[in-house]
Amino acid sequence: MSVNKLLLEEAIEDSPQTHNFLTVFEEDAGLVRQYTEEFHGYCQQIQKAQADLASATHGLAQLMKKYAAIRFPLEKEDSYMTTTFPLLAEYMDEISTMQQILASQISDTLIYPINRFLSADLEELSQLQNLYKMVSDEHELAVQKHMKLAKRCSEKQRVEAVEEVFQMRKKQHKTALHYFSAMNLMQHKRQFVFLEAIAGHLQAHLSFFKIGSDYIEKQDGQRELDLERTRTSDLVGSIEESCSDAVYQPEPLAPPASPSSHSQHARASNPHLAHKSGYLMLRSRAGLLQTRWDREFFFTQTGNLMRQGRRDVAGCLLIDLAEPGIYAEPCDADDRRHVFQIGGPAGRKPIVLQAENEIDRDEWITAITNIVVSGGGYTKDTCASQHSQELPNKEKSASSAASKDVAQAGGFDDSWFDRVPIQFDLPHLTEAEEKSAALFDQQLTVVDSKFSVNYSVRFTGSMEVPGDRGDALVARTIRQILTARAVHNIFKSTDYNLIVSDRGIWLVEPQSKLIRCEFLLEDISFWASHAENTRLLGLICRSRAVDDGNLFACFTFECDSAAEQVCASIRQATRIAYQAFVSRKSEADKKKSKEMPMYHYLFQDEAVSLY
DSSP, rough: OOOOOOOOGGTTTHHHHHHHHHHHHHHHHHHHHHHHHHHHHHHHHHHHHHHHHHHHHHHHHHHHTTTTTSSOOOOOOTTTTHHHHHHHHHHHHHHHOOOOHHHHHHHHIIHHHHHHIIIIHHHHHHHHHHHHHHHHHHHHHHHHHHOOTTTTOOHHHHHHHHHHHHHHHHHHHHHHHHHHHHHHHHHHHTHHHHHHHHHHHHHHHHHHHHHHHHHHHHHHHHHHHHHHHHHHHHHHHHHHHHSSSEEEEEEEOOOOOHHHHHHHOOOOOTTTTTEEEEEEEEEEOOOOOOOOEEEEEEEEEEEEEEEETTTOOOOEEEETTTSTTTTTEEOOOOOOOSEEEEEEEOOOOOOOOOOHHHHHHHHHHHHHHHHHTTTOOOOOOOOOOSSSSSOOOEEEEEEHHHHHHOOOOOOOOOOOOOHHHOOSSOOOOHHHHHHHOOOHHHOOOOOOOOOEEEEEEEEEEEESSSOOHHHHHHHHHHHHHHHHHHHHHTTOOOOEEEEETTTTTEOTTTTBBBEEEEEEGGGGGEEEOOOOOOOOEEEEOOOOOOSSOOOOEEEEEEEEEOOHHHHHHHHHHHHHHHHHHHHHHHHHHHHSOOOOOOOOEEOOSEEEEEO
């Protein structure tokens, strides 16, 4: 049976049939309220999601605008990202504005009608329902009291009972009229309140798309999009044309008929490889009589052969190529092709690997052999430190002569940096060296020195340089070291305390207080901060391991604070040391007790050289 509305004329009768009809309406109103609350919850989620989307888009646009301001060490000034990202950031900002407008429209058209229906209609209906129930109970009590009057009751009691029934029945009738009217009105509103909310939501999105369409037409975005699609398609086509089938084939399908055809199908082996990376098959034992071959990624790094699984986040050491007796040669294993092994001294089990083709196998053998011959691909520190290992004088003299030739030429050659090895960390101390190493006494240094400052730095690397000064030389060295660290996946650097005083500069381990490196002020020829990254510091020092003293090395650091502060402290320390030297010389001249050699001091605006 379908009931459209409650009849107001039957409100005064309060019949059981009217109560039954009212019960059906109340049950329906309860379900409508439950459904409306759930509907309202999802609408709030939509509005919140749209507001979060607008906020996230705005934040992304601001981050894209900051890209050009961040000085990436390897980013070119005229790169595509630097020129294109600010333009795309403006577009993203416009999109965030449109999304904020959409969020506001959703709040007005989707949330507001449901809020009004819940707070005004359903809440009022709930209050009237409670009031109607209370008034009905009071009317029932008044009727029961009137019906219990005795035949011999006084006139006063009869009048009071009749008056009470009259008031309660009148009150119940008025309450029923309001309650039935509100119930009928709710049944009428439920027919369109949800449709109104959904229609408003759709209208808000249509307005949003209209704004976006107008904006694209105004910016001629479709033409730019078509142009970008054409450029991308042309680029993909050119890449596909340049990549022959040999790029995807692990080895040629057929032997070449001539040397010219060989060049079209396979590359030539490089006999001068010093670094190599790629996938190889590693043989390991799976049981007593079985072996297994696993495909992993291998690469050489600072004299080590590293391995890394496909799902590993970092590589692990497979073998140290700097160990004595290491060699690589082809071998036969498990009836497989292109197999080679890395062996060592007698008693060491060889490592068996398999490459995809013969050229790849030969290149791996060549690279490993070259690393072994060169002593691991790196050298120990050659700085003016009491803990450094000194190279032979003959080798240092030759390197010094090369440095002098380049310096006299009025600049430095880029090929120099490709030939000189890089040290990424200070040599590790043995137990005996740690016991004999000096400890840094901060209190004693402060007492003996007129000036002392402590900075937290990270040592990024050092290498020999072909000159003793120059901002360009320091910047070129920093770039070479950072590029090499990125190529070899060396991201972790060691923390040190850099102590600057008028007595010298010390590099001290923070925990153990061991002095890892000491620089005398007269050995420091130049220092400067990087022009683009203000936290990078370069320090050029003279080595005392050669007779003529013309071998220089540049040490690079990443400072926690601005590198210019460290440079200012070094300048102040050298001035104090120079004033102390002049004072001592003046006193010596007056007393004429002894003669002191006169050193040449050169002051610059950015750096001070003491020899």
